[in-house]
Amino acid sequence: MFSGLDFGATSGEALAVTGPNGSGKTSLLRLIAGLLMPSGGDITLEGGDAELTLAEQAHYLGHRDALKPALSVMENLLFWRDFLGGAAGDAQPALARVGLDHAAHLPAAYLSAGQRRRLSLARLLVVHRPIWLLDEPTAALDAAGQAMFAKLMTDHLARDGMIIAATHGPLGIEARELRIGGAS
DSSP states (O other): OOOSOOOOOOTTOEEEEEOOTTSSHHHHHHHHTTSSOOSSSOOOOOSSOTTSOTGGGEEEEOSSOOOOTTSBHHHHHHHHHHHHTOOTTOHHHHHHHTTOGGGTTSBGGGOOHHHHHHHHHHHHHHSOOSEEEEESTTTTOOHHHHHHHHHHHHHHHHTTOEEEEEOSSOOSSOOEEEEOSSOO
């Protein structure tokens, strides 16, 4: 894990968390998302909506795609939209933005790894939250998918969003780097 970690990120900024496997990148994102409790120290959010917790203002997109294989692409997206509190009517445009509108009625089990990742990315669009916590977000995406995602991230940052991404490779956007752990 890590200790003595101190950093900040602001709206309109992307922070790329880098380091070798096992250095704590995923754990850091899970701590920020409220999925793990810190053994010491604290995580604070200055600004934002005072009525909501940090976890309620953040999207955590893990390295595993949280999809139900028997549900269709659209049903998966609607499930997450309803569960996370998104607005009705945003699902079809979100699928179009990630290039999956043609597959809306296919069972998620039929999707390739890259398509599953695109469907997970569509969750970021159906529920508007200012903070995106992304764990290896470009994994399984081809060059076109990476370019599409770079555009989504750029648009999010332009709307004063914030991105904290654990990654081994480039995000395709300008990002400040936070390195944890030893040399890779």
